[in-house]
Each structure stands twice: as structure tokens, then as C-alpha cells.
Amino acid sequence: MSELSPLFEVFLRGRRGLDHIHVGSLHAHDAGQALEYARDTYIRRSEGVSIWVVESKDIHASQESDVASFYDPMDDKAYRHATHYTLPDGVDNM
Amino acid sequence: MAEANDLVQAFDNKIHAEEKIEPKDWMPAGYRKNLIRQMSQHAHSEVIGMQPEGNWLTRAPTLERKSVLLAKIQDEAGHGLYLYSATETLGITREEIVQALHDGHAKYASIFNYPSLTWADIGTIGWIVDGAAIVNQVALQRTSYGPYARAMVRICKEESFHQRQGYESVAVLARGSAQQKAMAQDALNRWWWPALMMFGPHDADSAHSAQSMLWKIKRKSNDELRQSFVDQTVPQAEIIGLEIPDPDLKWNEQRQHYDFGEIDWDEFKQVINGNGLCNRERLAQHKQAHANGAWVRAAVAAYVKGKTGESGE
Ligand SMILES: [Fe+2]
Numbered sequence: 001m002s003e004l005s006p007l008f009e010v011f012l013r014g015r016r017g018l019d020h021i022h023v024g025s026l027h028a029h030d031a032g033q034a035l036e037y038a039r040d041t042y043i044r045r046s047e048g049v050s051i052w053v054v055e056s057k058d059i060h061a062s063q064e065s066d067v068a069s070f071y072d073p074m075d076d077k078a079y080r081h082a083t084h085y086t087l088p089d090g091v092d093n094m
Numbered sequence: 095m096a097e098a099n100d101l102v103q104a105f106d107n108k109i110h111a112e113e114k115i116e117p118k119d120w121m122p123a124g125y126r127k128n129l130i131r132q133m134s135q136h137a138h139s140e141v142i143g144m145q146p147e148g149n150w151l152t153r154a155p156t157l158e159r160k161s162v163l164l165a166k167i168q169d170e171a172g173h174g175l176y177l178y179s180a181t182e183t184l185g186i187t188r189e190e191i192v193q194a195l196h197d198g199h200a201k202y203a204s205i206f207n208y209p210s211l212t213w214a215d216i217g218t219i220g221w222i223v224d225g226a227a228i229v230n231q232v233a234l235q236r237t238s239y240g241p242y243a244r245a246m247v248r249i250c251k252e253e254s255f256h257q258r259q260g261y262e263s264v265a266v267l268a269r270g271s272a273q274q275k276a277m278a279q280d281a282l283n284r285w286w287w288p289a290l291m292m293f294g295p296h297d298a299d300s301a302h303s304a305q306s307m308l309w310k311i312k313r314k315s316n317d318e319l320r321q322s323f324v325d326q327t328v329p330q331a332e333i334i335g336l337e338i339p340d341p342d343l344k345w346n347e348q349r350q351h352y353d354f355g356e357i358d359w360d361e362f363k364q365v366i367n368g369n370g371l372c373n374r375e376r377l378a379q380h381k382q383a384h385a386n387g388a389w390v391r392a393a394v395a396a397y398v399k400g401k402t403g404e405s406g407e
Pocket residue numbers: 140169170173249
């Protein structure tokens with residue numbers, strides 16, 4: 001039986017107003033301990049004002065092999081991009 | 095078979111296009127194995143490297159030096175953790191990684207098998223040993239495996255503190271009493287050559303180098319990295335009035351690099367193969383610390399189990 005504790009993914013918010021960003025992972029026995037370890041491991045120099053920890057097994061990820069079904073529709077919808085539309089001379093910064 | 099070829103092709107294309115390989119991507123078995131070897135060795139180096147520095151923690155000359163050293167050592171523990179968890183994304187467990195170290199299958203930087211004899215060694219380690227590590231790690235920020243590259247970016251941010259505090263500490267000794275200056279020079283004399291060895295064998299003799307370069311795990315060759323280290327460190331020594339212990343060291347106007355003497359490769363091999371001054375001590379201390387922590391791990395596991403058991407029933 002492994003004495004190894006579950007794996008958690010760690011996300012940090014660098015400053016108020018920014019997104020949480022994934023910074024790495026660590027082992028801990030529960031979420032509370034994971035938060036403490038994350039503080040000691042990832043914010044020794046005020047790199048974050050907020051930490052999220054999520055058990056790695058709870059993260060569901062798309063596979064790169066599924067890329068076609070996820071992203072294919074975008075390729076034929078160029079009209080979703082602002083650059084699709086040409087502006088008359090004299091109009092810029094729209 | 096066509097499918098397998100497609101996978102290899104997709105992998106090669108990513109490497110060629112400077113895209114990162116991520117944990118869930120298909121990768122050749124050799125790439126994975128090579129990375130596990132290099133990354134776990136790197137992680138072990140961060141962790142074992144705490145020992146020669148920890149040796150002086152209780153004897154630091156001032157409270158400030160002690161606080162700085164403690165912070166630096168804590169960073170190194172963090173570096174070990176970043177790298178262990180990045181290595182685990184390759185499908186190996188922390189237990190297996192640590193076991194490989196204890197069994198002697200996994201190596202760590204052989205420089206940490208040298209003893210830290212005086213206080214001057216501590217500054218010198220920060221300046222020279224972390225300095226050499228930085229040269230290597232800056233290049234590795236561009237390594238092809240995503241989790242390794244990102245760990246390197248994080249580590250490099252913290253390393254310049256390590257080198258600067260070491261250099262400053264050596265500089266203070268070098269402009270102190272004759273005795274203090276002699277102590278700083280003696281430390282440099284002992285650490286210089288092992289630091290050059292940190293970059294590994296010459297390119298022509300390096301077992302894993304060629305393939306690692308092709309896979310972009312390594313971005314610069316051992317000899318290139320060693321040359322950059324020498325070029326940047328020689329002027330730093332001159333500025334604080336210390337002498338690099340190498341009679342063959344001289345500026346080569348044509349190459350625009352320093353020429354330097356040959357490393358004692360016999361010593362290098364001896365230390366790598368376990369016969370350095372501190373190999374046994376370093377490993378024994380790691381095993382001991384790991385064993386000493388067993389009751390803590392067991393207690394935490396029991397506590398958490400008890401807690402979830404209560405709420406579950
Ligand atoms: Fe480090």
C-alpha cells in the first residue's frame with residue numbers, strides 16, 4: 001500500500017483582478033494541507049494573493065487527438081474575427 | 095504501423111516547430127526515459143545540495159547571514175519539489191524516484207559530494223555552484239518538455255538571489271582581513287574545478303548529449319555551457335581580487351573567450367562512481383531524514399483517514 005498522498009494541482013492569482021494560473025502540483029493528504037504546502041512551495045515571495053488547489057484526478061482534460069471536434073468549426077467562421085471586415089479609408093481603430 | 099508512424103511524425107513536427115511536449119502527448123519511450131533520468135537527477139541535486147549548506151546553518155556568523163542561508167536552502171527544497179512533481183507528470187511516482195536515489199540508480203550533481211569546510215565555502219557555493227547551475231538552467235528554460243521548461247522559469251527567477259548573496263558574502267571576506275581573504279581564496283581553489291565538472295564530460299564523450307540535443311531536451315552542449323560559465327565568472331573573481339586556480343587560464347583574443355586548463359577527468363569519474371569525499375554521507379543522511387519522517391507521514395495519513403471516516407459514517 002502506497003503511503004503517498006494524493007496529487008493536487010496548484011493555481012495562483014498573482015494580483016487581484018488577474019486570472020488564477022496553473023503553477024505546478026504537489027502531494028498532500030487533504031485540501032487544507034495542500035493549501036499550506038502550496039503557500040510554502042509556490043509563494044515564498046508574494047507571487048500570489050490567492051491559491052486554488054484541485055485534486056488532479058478531478059481535472060478533466062480534452063485530448064489533443066480530439067482537436068478536430070473541438071476546434072474545427074472555427075476554421076470556417078472567419079467572420080468571427082474583426083479582421084474579416086475591411087474598413088473604409090479614414091476609419092481606423094475600430 | 096501507419097498510425098505509429100503518424101505519432102512519431104507528429105512528435106517530430108512539434109519538436110521541430112519549437113512547440114512544447116505536454117504530459118498527455120504521445121512521446122517516444124526513449125524521450126520519456128531520458129527526461130525522467132535528467133529531471134529526477136536535477137531534482138535530487140536540488141535536495142542533496144541542501145546538505146553542504148545546512149552544515150553551516152547553525153554556525154553562520156550573523157543573524158542576517160543565517161536568515162539568508164535559511165531562505166536560500168528553503169528555495170532549494172522548493173526547487174526539488176517543483177522538479178519532482180514535473181517528473182511525476184511522466185508517469186513515475188515520487189516513491190519510485192526517491193527509491194532510485196536510495197538504490198544508487200539515480201545520480202545527483204557530483205559537486206555536492208565535496209565537503210563545505212569553512213564559512214567561506216557557503217558564499218563560494220552560492221557564487222560558483224549556483225552560478226554554474228544558473229548557466230545550465232537558463233538554457234533549460236527552452237527545453238522541449240513543457241512542465242520541465244516551466245519549472246525552470248520559476249527556478250531561474252529565484253536563482254539570481256542565490257548567486258548574488260553568495261558573491262556578496264565572498265566579496266566581504268575578500269576585502270576583510272588577510273586571514274579572511276585567504277579563506278575566500280582557499281574556498282575558490284577547492285570549488286572551482288568541481289564547478290567546471292558540473293557541466294559534464296566533453297561533448298564528444300557525453301553518453302546522452304547527442305540524442306538530448308536532437309530532442310531539444312538539452313539546448314546547449316556541455317562545452318558551450320562550461321565556456322559561458324568561465325567567461326562570466328573570471329571577471330567577477332578579478333573584481334573582488336581573487337584568483338581563479340588555473341595556470342592555463344587566459345583570454346583568447348581570436349576566439350573572444352577564455353582558454354582554460356583541462357579538467358581532472360579521473361577525479362570526475364571517481365566522484366560520479368561513488369568515491370567522492372562525501373558520497374556515502376550524503377546518501378546516508380538522505381535515507382536517515384526520509385526514515386525519520388516516516389512517522390509524520392503515517393500520522394498525517396491516519397489523521398486524515400480518521401477525519402474522513404467520521405464524516406463518512
Ligand atoms: Fe536550485
